[in-house]
Amino acid sequence: MKRTAFFILCLLTVFSVSSVAQNLRVRESLSMQSRILNQEVKFSVYLPENYFENEAHYPVVYLLHGLGDNESSWLEYGRIAQYADLSVSSGEAIPMIFIMPQGFRTYYVNDYQGSFLYQDMFVKEMVPHIDSLFRTIPEKQSRATLGYSMGGFGAIMLHLKHPDIFGTSVPLSMSVRTDQQYMTEEASGWDEQWGRLFGAPSLTGADRITEYYKNNSPYHVLPALSRNELNNLSIYMVNGDEEQTLCRSNEELHILMHRLGIPHEYRVIDGGHSFKVWWAALPNSLRFISDAFEGKTYRGDLKNTISASSVDDAQMLKVNIKGENISAFTPEDYQASDRKYPAIYFTGSFDSIQRATISAMVNSEIKANRICPMLLVFLPEMNAEKIMSLIPLLEDELRIRQGYRFRAIAGSGESALQSLELLVSELQFSSCYLSDAKISAEAVPGFITEQHREKLKRTTIFIDAADKSDFTETSGTMHMILRDMEITHEYRLREGNGGFDRMMEGLKEALGVISTRFHR
Structure with a gap:
């Protein structure tokens, strides 16, 4: 009798833990088995405050991490749960789901050899998987990409390459290179960061500007788009004024977009390549994304109050x-x-x-x-x-x-x-x-x-x-x-x-x- 009671108690405990897990707003390092990559891909999740109290469907922001980080970085270092809750409670943004996928060292692209088709996995498996797990709004206008560093590159390229899936992009301190930077970068750094992706390692100078690279560079993709395609873009870029290499590459991309008449927002704020900059960028970034989700013209950045004392x-x-x-x-x-x-x-x-x-x-x-x-x-x-x-x-x-x-x-x-x-x-x-x-x-x-x-x-x-x-x-x-x-x-x-x-x-x-x- 005692053994039966103990068994029932254990079952109730397991059931209770499972029920609580199902109602958690923040889930870290869940996994999806990818057939394309033939391996497990992890992801973390943030759900809006009242997700379990209603049957509403929500737009989705895919948060992309930087090189060397993982699917937990936006939770741990980015403090996304706090920023998201605050933006909703203050009325600056609508409730939304945040998905934080494991990006490995891929820059969120398919590598030139076709050996690790990460971007294919992302659009063909990850997005449908998320739509099946959660009450999303499965439309391009209700999906956005937001990322820092390597994730910033992924954020803009997913938007440019798949505008039918991702309607808005917010790259923060985007890790990108101009052609000139790309051609002159030191060999070992180039091989490790770019050559392995855009091919091939050990190339130098102009030989590095391969067709595959051009197909994955915003400097080449943007000018090739039609005026209608350009007008449908929704991009909010932020960079820190203490950046080194990324100072020129982000600035010149903004100048290129300005010359081409491409609608976009670009801000440069105080700081370098750190979460100090990305935290500061989040309130307006979420505000921009929220307006895009609702099909509204951007309200503009939050304004700082300027106090003034009368002068005698x-x-x-x-x-x-x-x-x-x-x-x-x-x-x-x-x-x-x-x-x-x-x-x-x-x-x-x-x-x-x-x-x-x-x-x-x-x-x-x-x-x-x-x-x-x-x-x-x-x-x-x-x-x-x-x-x-x-x-x-x-x-x-x-x-x-x-x-x-x-x-x-x-x-x-x-x-x-x-x-x-x-x-x-x-x-x-x-x-x-x-x-x-x-x-x-x-x-x-x-x-x-x-x-x-x-x-x-x-x-x-x-x-x-x-x-x-x-x-x-x-x-x-x-x-x-x-x-x-x-x-x-x-x-x-x-x-x-x-x-x-x-x-x-x-x-x-x-x-x-x-x-x-x-x-x-």
Whole structure:
């Protein structure tokens, strides 16, 4: 009798554990037997919060990991469950299923020898398997790919090669190469990372640009698509401004897409090749995917609140130096002190409302102790030579602390050219802020040269640009040249077409960098 009772108890325990497992929202390292690969392929799963409380069907995001990672990486390092739950609870995204497949070292493609047909497995076995296991919406508009590094490459190529299956793509820090990078990459690294996939190992130079490679490179696939195919793409790309090789390859891909008129979103944010960048990218990435799933035009990125404190009239000074009327903002303690202050010199034409708006934001940041007390000097339109002659006089007149460390220059739009001229002039600045620089891309190499390398190394340059601007290529070119020359700088590519409001968003972040450099 006791033995029977114990047996029944064991059965109930097993049944209970099995039932709980069936209702788990997060499952790690499940497996599917692939006939194409003739082996097991693992995958992890995240289900929406109320998945087991209703009969609704959900769209699916395939989360692709980077080289050396696995099907658990998005759960462990990517914290996808937290980001997904937060995006839904805040109303920024609709509920969705996340599938995290094991990608091995495949770049999510079929290898050129046909010995490991991973992409075939993915579209012919993995996707149908997921649709059979879970209540998905089995349509292309309801499937997206999102990945980092190697997974970023997979995310965009699955979308380009199989638009009938995957309707949206979000590549983060995409591991991709331009043809030039591909041809000149060191042999052992190329053989291990690319040669084994796109064929064949030991090739050098132009011989590496095989037809198989071209069929799996966004640089060659995109230009070959029809206008209708291009217009149906849905791509949101993100990269970190501290990337090395991927700086140029991602930037040039954006420039190519911009020139071809391919609709896409591209952001460059603070950081390198790490989850710090990918975490920062996730809220807007999920927002973009959610809008695509619902067939909506993208709402745009989440906006940072820009606080501003009112500025007393006494804080705004007007001085006349050598016949030029110059406006300046001063901190609240300026009139009660005889101390000296660092200063930012703004070039170009700002009207009184714009000057007041900039001053109010800086005043707020000073009062919140997020930046050091500083002056803002709004220079009227004049040539760079005259500005150079005025700055020493302004330093004396306005109690501006002398020395390049306490001097920053800022230019927006057309005036960015003048800021660049001053940056490489006889004067020295600790920081330079360039917003939506309206300069031809061809002119940039004339300012950022080996001749100016040592001088530029002493200056932190903050380039702030808009991804839809006609001059987005200019800012990207500056970024690539500075990265190649190993010159410290910050680069942000934000949403939109530029303009004063977007400049204000970038300036708030730049102020922290400028303030830090004043005291370095």
